Amino acid sequence: MGQLQDLEYADEPKKRGRHRSLEAKTAILKATLQLLERESLRKVTAEAIARRAGVSKATIYKWWPNKSMVALDAYLAGTTERVAVPDTGSAEEDFTEQLKSLTAFYTSTLGRLFCQFIAEGQSDPAFLASFRERFLYARRDAAKIMWRRGVERGEIRSTIDGDVVLDMIYGPIIFRLLAGHGSLNDSESEAIVEAVFGGLRRSDYQKPAKKKKTGHSAKRPKAHL
Amino acid sequence: MGQLQDLEYADEPKKRGRHRSLEAKTAILKATLQLLERESLRKVTAEAIARRAGVSKATIYKWWPNKSMVALDAYLAGTTERVAVPDTGSAEEDFTEQLKSLTAFYTSTLGRLFCQFIAEGQSDPAFLASFRERFLYARRDAAKIMWRRGVERGEIRSTIDGDVVLDMIYGPIIFRLLAGHGSLNDSESEAIVEAVFGGLRRSDYQKPAKKKKTGHSAKRPKAHL
Amino acid sequence: MGQLQDLEYADEPKKRGRHRSLEAKTAILKATLQLLERESLRKVTAEAIARRAGVSKATIYKWWPNKSMVALDAYLAGTTERVAVPDTGSAEEDFTEQLKSLTAFYTSTLGRLFCQFIAEGQSDPAFLASFRERFLYARRDAAKIMWRRGVERGEIRSTIDGDVVLDMIYGPIIFRLLAGHGSLNDSESEAIVEAVFGGLRRSDYQKPAKKKKTGHSAKRPKAHL
Amino acid sequence: MGQLQDLEYADEPKKRGRHRSLEAKTAILKATLQLLERESLRKVTAEAIARRAGVSKATIYKWWPNKSMVALDAYLAGTTERVAVPDTGSAEEDFTEQLKSLTAFYTSTLGRLFCQFIAEGQSDPAFLASFRERFLYARRDAAKIMWRRGVERGEIRSTIDGDVVLDMIYGPIIFRLLAGHGSLNDSESEAIVEAVFGGLRRSDYQKPAKKKKTGHSAKRPKAHL
DNA sequence: ATCTAAACGAGACGGTACGTCGCGTCTTTCC
DNA sequence: GGAAAGACGCGACGTACCGTCTCGTTTAGAT
Missing domain, CATH: 1.10.10.60 (Homeodomain-like)
Structure with a gap:
């Protein structure tokens, strides 16, 4: 998609008066x-x-x-680079590659705009919606290609929802980006993808016999984080 | 005692003039x-x-x-409850419980303040730092207890950094919270924790013979049982 | 036309943007x-x-x-009437008339603004200068016409500086206005002009040899008025 | 005329260890x-x-x-010198002398406080009253001594009210002091006293036959200054 | 060759919140 | 028990940015 857009019907050829400059x-x-x-x-x-x-x-x-909308347009128009959709043959490697490049960009001056948009969106729902539609979903759709390939190849469990997969991979980085805790370099990206693919669970762990589930939700405190 | 306040040295007993009201x-x-x-x-x-x-x-x-700082203080002072650190005997269950309650709270009126703080922090680094110190790290420290228990019990792989673990679990939810894509209910929380623990990788997947790729995966010990 | 306004060059007809309302x-x-x-x-x-x-x-x-500047403008714009320059044929009568009307006005609600301007000017030299230029000198110029007529007619001594003359006539009233000692009615105005014209000096005074003092002070009460 | 300073406990001899007050x-x-x-x-x-x-x-x-009241007290306490009441044998000379010294002082840094008090009084009637009672009347009483001597000696017309006399002499200077028009040096002081004593009227002027007084007051415009 | 509608630059405007300052009062502890 | 230290309520200040609104000026299709 081009860097600019003409949301306005480009077909209608002639309007009265001076044209938009x-x-x-x-x-x-x-x-x-x-x-x-x-x-x-x-x-x-x-x-x-x-x-x-x-x-x-x-x-x-x-x-x-x-x-904010001007900024969003400026960002979209200015970020001509295509979304990187590596195809290394391995979904894990694909995601690793992409996460690295994404992290590198989001850490850059212009990349931090992503955070600013998220921030702006917190007090302007319409803007946040626009941001999702015009920016986020485009990236996610592209990323889903990698996911789908992984599923088709049998690399990725098919039982996990694609959106969950993406949030698992990008969520940690974006969280760090926004909150500023934790580093954001290539090795972190690698570690995250590795962990996300491998899972936290120790493969040789045997769940002990489960007890009757107690009413945890009843006594659930108002917890944070 | 509460997690907050008395930034002022409570020990020093008497100051000269009228005290702060x-x-x-x-x-x-x-x-x-x-x-x-x-x-x-x-x-x-x-x-x-x-x-x-x-x-x-x-x-x-x-x-x-x-x-913003007033709001942070107000939030911290108003949220007197302790961080929920469930102890069900299973780290996965612990995290599931906590993520559910956290999601429930962050979706509430007051809970959305979390997002506002993050947002505010994007244009006020000092505030963001304060937010991290006084809010985030406290929560994360508490959550790390659950993680550590999991590691000690042999549930969680010990090779994964604790911060990465936390970001893997909370990142996806917080991403959704901020960007507004994706739902935020109990079953999502469960799905996320399940996926994070289980990992994306299909257990029966065999990596095809690799070509010239760097040996990232080579040094990775993958003992699939 | 009024004595004021359109500080802005009224000639220059068209400026680019929206005009001042x-x-x-x-x-x-x-x-x-x-x-x-x-x-x-x-x-x-x-x-x-x-x-x-x-x-x-x-x-x-x-x-x-x-x-203060707004008030000065408001005052000048609101007081569209011309300076009264009576022409009775007698400078003394002219001044008496004018002093009476001036006193009457300065005693009024709006007239007291004169005092407020003087007051404001004591801590704002720029304002005081503006007040002089735009208000005081205009009035004095007008009053000087009366003085000049008096000089030309041979009524007023030509050896006395015009500014001194004006200060002699208006000074006493303005002093009373500002300090609040002394009354400010028509008869006082008359008395002042009479005294200023006639002078304090007794025409038949001959400097005598110094004598003893008598207790005249007894019949004059210490009235501060 | 060292009118001021050395507030410093020049007088405080009492070691009576009284309060700090x-x-x-x-x-x-x-x-x-x-x-x-x-x-x-x-x-x-x-x-x-x-x-x-x-x-x-x-x-x-x-x-x-x-x-303001503090300032008035400070001023009164600091201005220890007595009011100068010259006694040269000639009232005109007395007033000339005094006007000169008064002008010199009022033009000085501290002397300008007089103006500030007048200014303050314009929005604080109680203060103005206090200023009159404690400062102005004292000066005027002193000045009246000179006037009275002049009357007794036959120098000054006895038909003119003493307060009018004082305002005639001091009014012009104070007006200039406050409005900032006109100079304030010794020769101006001399000129003013000379003019006030001699009067504006040319001694050889003959008033023409007066016409019937017309209703000036009826058509009196709102005049200023 | 006009006419006219739209878009433009310049920039004034109403509105809203900001963070600061000074006044004069009040409260607490120290001497 | 009086004074210092100093926090407080009050209320005005002058500034900044928002998004809107004229203006007079251009531009270009329509007449």
Whole structure:
């Protein structure tokens, strides 16, 4: 998919009056991205974007509902690179590769935008939905290809839901990315994928005879984390 | 005692002037929590807290650098319950229990504060650090007890780092919580823990003969029984 | 036309963006004046002006450096009447007339603003300068016409500086206005002008040899008035 | 005319080990005066006074209703010199002398406090009253002695009220002091006293036959200054 | 060759929250 | 028991960014 989009019906050829300025649009997205390399989304103001893009603030708000959406567009347009979908023949290796490259990118200046979007989404559900639709699901769909291959090859247990699989692989890294605990390098990525594939359980462990399940849920305390 | 407060050295008994008003402090924290039950952290204003607490805005800013910190204190002070550390005899069950209760809480009104804190932290590194120190690590330390028991009993592979284990278990849920994709109910929690313990890998899978790949998998001891 | 306004070059016809809202400006000045009729300048807040004018506080601060300047503008804009320059044929009568009307006005609610401006000027030299330029000198120029006529007619000694003349006439009243000692009615105005014109000196005074003092002070009570 | 300073316990001989209170009081007044030499009354804060005096803010407010009153006390206590009441044998000379010294003082750093008090009084009637009673009337009483001598000697017309006389002499200078128009040097003082004594009226001027007085008051416009 | 609708730049605007400052009061401990 | 230290409620300050709204200016299809 191209870096830009024309959500607007590209078919309708001629409208009355002056057309939307492509220069303005491009300038806005470019300026936004440049500013976001230096400051967090929160600190980048609509005014700064307008100023740097040589554009009126009204032009921004004419085409985007708020600056988060501008940023999302800028991010999507600017991140031309295709989602890496390695095909090494081994799902585990595929995921390892991808997690490494993903971690490397998310740790970069621009990559941290991912976190900012998640953050912004916490107080703007509409934006979060948009982020999921336009960004997250695209990545997940691509990742699911790797998963599916793994299942088909018989590498991955078919009983586990694909979304669960993806969350198992990406969740830990994203958690670390957001909370800032734990390191984020290649070996961590490897270790995570290895652990996720291998499972925590010791293969030679024998479950002791299970007792009657007691009413844990009844006495369940309000626990956190 | 609670996990929180008295940042101030409680030992030093007497200071010169008028003491910090405990009423004011309590009122602020209480008011903050009440407001946060209804509005997102972003929408709760310092002024609203002051008004509801019957307190001057200056008093708030005297003791806290910003409202996020107030909210963190309010959250920590308000959540007096201990971290649930179930001890069913099985680490897997322990984690399942805990993940269920955690999910239930984080889905609740107040529980969503967790997300807001993470969000706030994305544009305020100092706050994020504080959040980690005062909230996250405490929870993780508690959770590590369950993990350690599992390792000692021989349930959990000892080769996997404890932090990785925790991130594997909690990461997926927290990812879903933040990004809003995927459901968050008890059966999901169960599925995740099951998958994390069991691993993705099909036990009867035999890796095909490898070509020139690096020997990551080579040094991995895989004794499938 | 009024003595004020359109500090901005009224000639230059078209500026690029949205023009300054005349409604806002008028509303601000009007609201300020209305508030000043009830409260002292010190007690009138920028917020109250904004509220009453239906205007944003930022709009006020965009065009005026502080509320004193707003008040000065409001005063000047609201006091559209020309300076009274009576022309009775007699400078003494002219000044008497003017002093009476001036005293009457300065004693009124809005007139007391004069004092507030002077007061404000004591801690804000820039404002005081502005007050002089835009208010005081205009009035004095007008009053000097009366003085000049008096000099030309041969009524007033030409050896006395015009500014001294004005200060002699207005100084006493303004002193009383500000310090609050002494009454401020028509007869006082008359008495002052009479005394200023006639001078303190007894025309038939001959410097005598020094004598003993007599207890005249007994018949004059220490009345501070 | 060293009108000031050495508040320092020049007089405190009593080693009667009385309470700290007198020391505190002295320190407060001294600190206030020192601060007022640098900043306007408006800008000197109660806290700054307390800090500099090594005194608690409460102590200040225990003895004074507000900081203006402290400043007034400080001023009165610091200005130990007696009011200069020259007695040259000529009232005109007396007044000239006094006006010169008064102008010199009021133009000085500390002397400008006079203006600040007047200013403060415009929004605090109680303070203004206090200022009149404790400062102004004392000066005026002293000045009246000079006036009375002039009347008794036959220098000054006895038909003019003493207060009018004082306002005629001091009003112009105080007006200039407050509004900042016009210079304030010795020759101006001389010119003013000369003019006030001599009167504006040209001695050889003959009033033309007066016409019937027309209803000036009826058509009197709202004039200013 | 106009006419006219749309998009644009510039930038003023209402609104809302911010974090700070000074006042004068109140509370606690120390001397 | 009076004073220091200093926290407090109050209320105004001036700033910042939001997203909206005119303006007058361009652009380009429609007439």
